[in-house]
Amino acid sequence: EPEVTQTPSHQVTQMGQEVILRCVPISNHLYFYWYRQILGQKVEFLVSFYNNEISEKSEIFDDQFSVERPDGSNFTLKIRSTKLEDSAMYFCASSERPRYASTFRTDTQYFGPGTRLTVL
Amino acid sequence: DQQVKQNSPSLSVQEGRISILNCDYTNSMFDYFLWYKKYPAEGPTFLISISSIKDKNEDGRFTVFLNKSAKHLSLHIVPSQPGDSAVYFCAADTTMGNQFYFGTGTSLTVIP
Numbered sequence: 001e002p003e004v005t006q007t008p009s010h011q012v013t014q015m016g017q018e019v020i021l022r023c024v025p026i027s028n029h030l031y032f033y034w035y036r037q038i039l040g041q042k043v044e045f046l047v048s049f050y051n052n053e054i055s056e057k058s059e060i061f062d063d064q065f066s067v068e069r070p071d072g073s074n075f076t077l078k079i080r081s082t083k084l085e086d087s088a089m090y091f092c093a094s095s096e097r098p099r100y101a102s103t104f105r106t107d108t109q110y111f112g113p114g115t116r117l118t119v120l
Numbered sequence: 121d122q123q124v125k126q127n128s129p130s131l132s133v134q135e136g137r138i139s140i141l142n143c144d145y146t147n148s149m150f151d152y153f154l155w156y157k158k159y160p161a162e163g164p165t166f167l168i169s170i171s172s173i174k175d176k177n178e179d180g181r182f183t184v185f186l187n188k189s190a191k192h193l194s195l196h197i198v199p200s201q202p203g204d205s206a207v208y209f210c211a212a213d214t215t216m217g218n219q220f221y222f223g224t225g226t227s228l229t230v231i232p
């Protein structure tokens with residue numbers, strides 16, 4: 001069964017450093033997402049991406065964050081200058097279509113296993 | 121701003137019995153609801169969904185009930201199995217939205 005993959009599984013960085021988290025969405029999916037989960041808290045939406053541009057973003061997704069689809073397979077999240085509070089599990093997800101354009105089954109978001117980011 | 125709430129952080133159930141996980145929401149614009157299951161060190165896995173035009177959706181051992189007037193949904197697992205032990209997240213979305221709003225999760229332990 002196709003799955004979303006993420007690398008690395010664990011990233012440790014110093015405060016102020018740039019990190020890039022990588023995701024390979026399911027191949028026929030067109031919509032991509034990043035979520036994060038701070039330890040012990042809920043899963044929070046960061047950004048959605050379609051047709052090489054951001055569709056929606058949350059308040060968390062400030063100027064320190066950026067996303068890119070550098071080629072036909074990868075989807076990346078960059079944090080320019082990491083802060084201690086950026087420490088979290090970051091999940092990438094993809095869906096075939098947005099929900100409002102399809103039957104429910106094809107718009108389900110499929111999540112990757114996550115990258116645990118630790119900022120020291 | 122906690123728009124989706126799961127007030128029970130944990131639940132323990134005997135194998136073979138029913139597990140009932142609850143979720144409340146505050147945003148009346150939500151019209152699509154999902155349950156995700158998450159094992160340690162893995163991403164959330166889609167389990168079952170329901171549209172606001174329905175009040176029940178069933179898939180094998182899993183049934184989701186939606187009470188729109190109470191802004192409440194629940195996931196029933198019958199019969200519960202040890203492999204169901206995981207964290208269950210409720211999520212909600214609006215018609216034109218493309219993001220899911222997640223609850224904080226309920227950790228289910230099914231005791232053999």
